[in-house]
Amino acid sequence: MRLYSMPSSGNSYKVRLLLALTGRACDLVDVEDASDAMARAKSAQALPFGKAPVLHLDDGRMLPESNAILNWLGEGTDFVPDDPFQRAQMLSWMFWEQNQHEGVIAVRASLRTYPSRAHLATPERMAELLARGHDLLGVMQTRLAEHDWLATDEVSLADICLYAYTHTAGSRGGFDMKRFPAVNAWIDRIAALPGYVGLDG
CATH class of the missing domain: 3.40.30.10 (Glutaredoxin)
Structure with missing residues (x-):
């Protein structure tokens, strides 16, 4: 491939x-x-x-x-639950990631990272994205405060999906990650998975 x-x-x-x-x-x-x-x-x-x-x-x-x-x-890996409802729960988080999370967390990071997009980073836009992003990270915090993983009791594609932009939300997006201790613990759990590679790996 x-x-x-x-x-x-x-x-x-x-x-x-x-x-x-x-x-x-x-x-x-x-x-x-x-x-x-x-x-x-x-x-x-x-x-x-x-x-x-x-x-x-x-x-x-x-x-x-x-x-x-x-x-x-x-397909066929431990990252996809066997139970149909649990698979649907996994997919709901993945749809949420593209429909809500990515359009805020990733967009704010991109406006701070890519020079070609800097002109779009008006104070009003950045403040709006910051507030909205903290709300979205709060959704994850609520779930992860009581569960190790997002969709089920085991790591799934939902966790891999949402990890990608969440783990750099502080460094690249400027979000206050100290407000989300359960999210930070979840980030550490994913980084400890066998075979893990980082963004630059």
Whole structure:
């Protein structure tokens, strides 16, 4: 398999992390934002939706969208619950990540990280994202204050999915992570999983 991956992106990182945790072999093609490699990948039609990550299977099929890739890679592993309702609980957190969490936590980090987006980082926008992000991290804090993992009693794709942008929410997004001790403990639990690799790993 070949993964077109944006090294600085949490969406690409979550796929790389699951590959590492499951010991799956995969060639990586780095396509950083606004790079020549990204332009070449788009020109070659290697990115169906115009963005990374995209997993190219050995038979030539292409699978875009990070959480769809996670679901495909997770089939038959311990990261996907056997029980149908628990799988649905896992998916609910993953839908929430893309519908709510990523659009705030990741966006605020991107406005602080990428020079090409700095002009969008108005004080009003950054304050709005900060307040909303703290609310969203509070949702995770409420769950994790009473459970080790987000969806079920075991680690699942939901945890891998939400870890990607949450673990850098403080350093890259400027969120006050001291307010969320249960989230921080959960971050440590994921980092201790066998096979773990970091964002730059």
